[in-house]
Amino acid sequence: MAFASIYVPGVSxxxxxxxxxxxxxxxxxxxxxxxxLRNVVAANEAxxxxxxxxxMAHTQAQQFSGVEIRQRSRGQEESAHTxxxxxxxxxxPRIENTxxxxxxxxxxxxxxxxxxxxxxxxxxxxxxxxxGLMAQVAMASNPDAAIHAARGFPGITLIPPGKESQRxxxxxxxxxxxxxxxxxxxxxxxxxTCQALAALPVLELSExxxxxxxxxxxxxxxxxxxxxxxxxxxxxxxxxxEIEHGVAELEPLAFLLGRLLDQLCARLAARSLAAGAIHLxxxxxxxxxxxxxxxxxxxxxxxxxxxxxxxxxLQLQAGPPTxxxxxxxLAADPTRPRVTRGELFLPRGPDPEKLELTIARLANLxxxxxxxxxxxxxxxxxxxxRVRRFLPLGAEANxxxxxxxxxxxxxxxxxxxxxxxxxxxxxxxxxxxFRGLRGDVAAASGxxxxxxxxxxxxxxxxxxxxxxxxxxxxxGASSGRRRARANTPSQGGPNRGLYRFYYDERLQGWFVRGxxx
Amino acid sequence: xxxxxxxxxxxxxxxxxxxxxFAYRDRKVMETVSVGIPTVDSLAGGLPRGGLTEICGAPCxxxxxxxxSALASRTAEAEACxxxxxxxxxDPHAAEAAGVELKQLLWVRCRNIxxxxxxxxxxLQGGGFGLIALDLSDIPPETIRHVPLNxxxxxxxxxxxxxxxxxxxxxxxxxxxxxxxxxQLGAGLARWSRTPMPTPDRDAASLxxxxxxxxxxxxxxxxxxxxxxxxxxxxxVGAIDAIGMPSAAGMSAAGMAGPAGMFASKALWGYxxxxxxxxxxxxxxxxxxxxR
Numbered sequence: 130m131a132f133a134s135i136y137v138p139g140v141s142x143x144x145x146x147x148x149x150x151x152x153x154x155x156x157x158x159x160x161x162x163x164x165x166l167r168n169v170v171a172a173n174e175a176x177x178x179x180x181x182x183x184x185m186a187h188t189q190a191q192q193f194s195g196v197e198i199r200q201r202s203r204g205q206e207e208s209a210h211t212x213x214x215x216x217x218x219x220x221x222p223r224i225e226n227t228x229x230x231x232x233x234x235x236x237x238x239x240x241x242x243x244x245x246x247x248x249x250x251x252x253x254x255x256x257x258x259x260x261g262l263m264a265q266v267a268m269a270s271n272p273d274a275a276i277h278a279a280r281g282f283p284g285i286t287l288i289p290p291g292k293e294s295q296r297x298x299x300x301x302x303x304x305x306x307x308x309x310x311x312x313x314x315x316x317x318x319x320x321x322t323c324q325a326l327a328a329l330p331v332l333e334l335s336e337x338x339x340x341x342x343x344x345x346x347x348x349x350x351x352x353x354x355x356x357x358x359x360x361x362x363x364x365x366x367x368x369x370x371e372i373e374h375g376v377a378e379l380e381p382l383a384f385l386l387g388r389l390l391d392q393l394c395a396r397l398a399a400r401s402l403a404a405g406a407i408h409l410x411x412x413x414x415x416x417x418x419x420x421x422x423x424x425x426x427x428x429x430x431x432x433x434x435x436x437x438x439x440x441x442x443l444q445l446q447a448g449p450p451t452x453x454x455x456x457x458x459l460a461a462d463p464t465r466p467r468v469t470r471g472e473l474f475l476p477r478g479p480d481p482e483k484l485e486l487t488i489a490r491l492a493n494l495x496x497x498x499x500x501x502x503x504x505x506x507x508x509x510x511x512x513x514x515r516v517r518r519f520l521p522l523g524a525e526a527n528x529x530x531x532x533x534x535x536x537x538x539x540x541x542x543x544x545x546x547x548x549x550x551x552x553x554x555x556x557x558x559x560x561x562x563f564r565g566l567r568g569d570v571a572a573a574s575g576x577x578x579x580x581x582x583x584x585x586x587x588x589x590x591x592x593x594x595x596x597x598x599x600x601x602x603x604x605g606a607s608s609g610r611r612r613a614r615a616n617t618p619s620q621g622g623p624n625r626g627l628y629r630f631y632y633d634e635r636l637q638g639w640f641v642r643g644x645x646x
Numbered sequence: 647x648x649x650x651x652x653x654x655x656x657x658x659x660x661x662x663x664x665x666x667x668f669a670y671r672d673r674k675v676m677e678t679v680s681v682g683i684p685t686v687d688s689l690a691g692g693l694p695r696g697g698l699t700e701i702c703g704a705p706c707x708x709x710x711x712x713x714x715s716a717l718a719s720r721t722a723e724a725e726a727c728x729x730x731x732x733x734x735x736x737d738p739h740a741a742e743a744a745g746v747e748l749k750q751l752l753w754v755r756c757r758n759i760x761x762x763x764x765x766x767x768x769x770l771q772g773g774g775f776g777l778i779a780l781d782l783s784d785i786p787p788e789t790i791r792h793v794p795l796n797x798x799x800x801x802x803x804x805x806x807x808x809x810x811x812x813x814x815x816x817x818x819x820x821x822x823x824x825x826x827x828x829x830q831l832g833a834g835l836a837r838w839s840r841t842p843m844p845t846p847d848r849d850a851a852s853l854x855x856x857x858x859x860x861x862x863x864x865x866x867x868x869x870x871x872x873x874x875x876x877x878x879x880x881x882x883v884g885a886i887d888a889i890g891m892p893s894a895a896g897m898s899a900a901g902m903a904g905p906a907g908m909f910a911s912k913a914l915w916g917y918x919x920x921x922x923x924x925x926x927x928x929x930x931x932x933x934x935x936x937x938r
Contacts, residue, residue, distance in 0.1 A: 478726050479772060479773060479775060480773075483772050487768055491754055494761060495756055495757070499755040501752070502748055502750075502753065503736070503753050504748060505739065505742060505748070512739070521752075522724065522749055538711050539710025539711035540710065540737045540739075541705075541710050541736075541737065541783065542737045543735065572838055597836050626706035626833070627836055627862065627865060628706075644706055645862070646706050646709055646710035646711065
């Protein structure tokens with residue numbers, strides 16, 4: 130058996146159930162059209178048994194109690210079909226996109242990887258179930274026999290080579306998808322099953338029905354051999370959901386996002402991929418309709434739906450949409466998954482996924498721009514730096530030897546720089562006051578002039594001084610200092626500190642850059 | 647027998663909530679890491695992993711120098727570190743000059759103590775950092791005194807059984823028994839380099855009248871172990887000057903006649919020096935603390 134076919138019966142209804150698992154087992158009818166003229170376009174077996182028929186008006190269908198009416202969603206059907214393709218690609222590199230509800234696979238050479246035909250069929254069925262689809266799987270020695278067997282028989286069907294005609298014989302001719310006229314003609318002749326069609330003489334059939342008849346005859350015998358029309362692998366990971374009554378609260382929205390993320394991550398896992406970024410798009414209940422978009426960029430590829438949901442929640446908490454949501458669209462940028470190498474002697478580091486979650490929570494707490502790694506900027510302007518995303522080096526970080534580390538005095542910056550009052554004598558500071566503190570200058574080093582960026586609108590020119598200050602005992606902070614120093618032996622003399630002052634030529638004033646600590 | 651029965655009853659009642667409630671655990675046995683300053687390492691035994699270390703001191707007492715040294719020491723081992731900056735006083739330039747690998751540092755710039763405490767909690771829950779420093783140096787002591795003790799207890803419990811070093815910088819000690827190590831720092835002397843050297847016709851005082859002739863060279867700080875759960879309370883008392891040699895002047899300043907053992911919570915003294923990272927001076931690393 131060289132080919133397998135996966136068929137999803139009632140794919141329109143299954144696509145809706147995939148988004149709302151609570152509807153599984155219920156009678157469901159789908160309506161489509163422009164209100165108020167909406168008709169039933171699809172219904173599952175339970176709805177048909179309740180009396181719903183195709184083409185029935187929406188208002189008529191609503192009369193049947195126990196039947197759930199939903200709007201048909203082409204987006205959800207597309208997502209379901211793409212999920213089916215992902216399932217097929219997870220098994221075989223050669224697949225044919227036969228129909229919106231059918232995918233055919235070439236199984237040549239896969240037995241050593243995936244086992245026997247039964248095991249492969251079981252894997253396909255379980256994979257479809259993980260993607261929220263109930264699928265029928267069939268295997269045969271030619272693609273069309275597999276397709277028709279999948280469409281005609283529930284569950285898993287395995288047709289041994291040479292037995293195609295025998296197995297397909299009991300199927301109705303309609304499974305072979307003949308044209309309407311040909312089907313009517315065959316019904317008039319009393320030919321209803323594939324066995325009956327296969328028994329007809331092919332020459333006479335061709336005279337009456339042409340090439341269509343010959344083709345159907347081959348299908349009925351399961352004898353038509355052809356090559357697959359191979360589909361190009363698509364890296365399109367989009368899940369969407371339409372909501373009848375807008376969602377305005379974060380909790381129910383998170384519940385729906387979680388469902389979509391579960392499907393998305395399952396599809397990524399099936400293709401051995403991970404998400405590099407997640408794109409959110411909401412259609413809002415506004416007049417005129419507007420969209421809300423957000424992008425979650427991930428520092429490392431992820432496909433854990435729980436962590437992705439937490440990150441999305443934190444983002445939405447920081448910037449929620451302004452109106453109820455009618456439609457959710459979630460798209461993932463696929464990328465190769467992260468490969469971690471476990472080693473005994475690697476330096477300690479935070480788990481990237483947990484770290485991303487922690488950083489998102491911290492960003493919500495202190496603001497996006499107040500968290501990250503500091504990075505010096507290539508300029509002489511004092512105190513210039515930027516804060517970039519924190520990406521610890523991990524395994525590629527080099528340990529440095531102790532004697533490569535310089536030991537320097539610490540410096541604390543005052544942000545913003547407080548204004549100071551400075552008394553000069555012979556151009557040298559002798560007494561200062563700032564932040565309620567007053568004191569004499571015991572030692573001074575300066576002035577050290579720095580200037581630059583004269584070609585810009587914000588040049589700087591500052592004269593810096595390093596000052597050792599002995600504070601007056603009556604100064605504001607000295608009482609606090611006395612408490613802090615209660616356990617230290619007296620050093621003799623007043624409280625003191627080392628500060629960097631600067632005179633700003635542009636602002637014509639004295640400021641305190643910070644303190645040596 | 648009654649005791650045995652009582653013990654069994656308690657163990658069964660606590661089963662599932664507390665693992666081995668009667669198992670003795672020696673909390674003094676803690677792995678320590680270097681703070682990057684040999685004098686302080688010899689005083690305190692290093693910074694404990696899985697414990698809370700308090701660094702207390704007035705402004706300009708050397709807390710930031712010790713913090714940067716610890717960050718440099720950890721990032722040199724390629725460990726990720728986090729700094730919760732209570733008043734946004736961190737200087738990346740000084741940090742880089744002190745040897746901190748900035749790419750390994752997560753800087754959280756807070757505006758008040760509430761943000762700082764919550765950020766620290768999030769980092770401890772996230773885990774994976776070699777060092778988490780909570781810098782409350784510029785927050786008034788009276789504000790920190792209002793922090794309930796269970797906050798420090800929660801931090802201690804969160805960091806326990808993890809390889810993370812939790813450092814708390816403040817003006818006075820607040821964590822009480824929750825801290826595994828409490829270091830008190832005090833400002834020492836500032837050293838100024840003078841160029842040219844004093845000559846008979848030019849004394850030191852006159853050089854200060856020409857401030858461009860001198861540069862801030864180094865600042866000293868005292869370090870005292872107020873309490874430690876990691877080592878015995880006994881220790882040798884001594885005063886060590888800037889170049890690491892016992893000095894008579896230092897010993898007399900400490901009121902000691904000579905090395906002596908004292909068994910008290912504040913029995914140990916030490917000095918360490920840092921070099922002012924002055925971009926105007928010729929860059930010089932002071933290894934005096936290493937010269938012994």
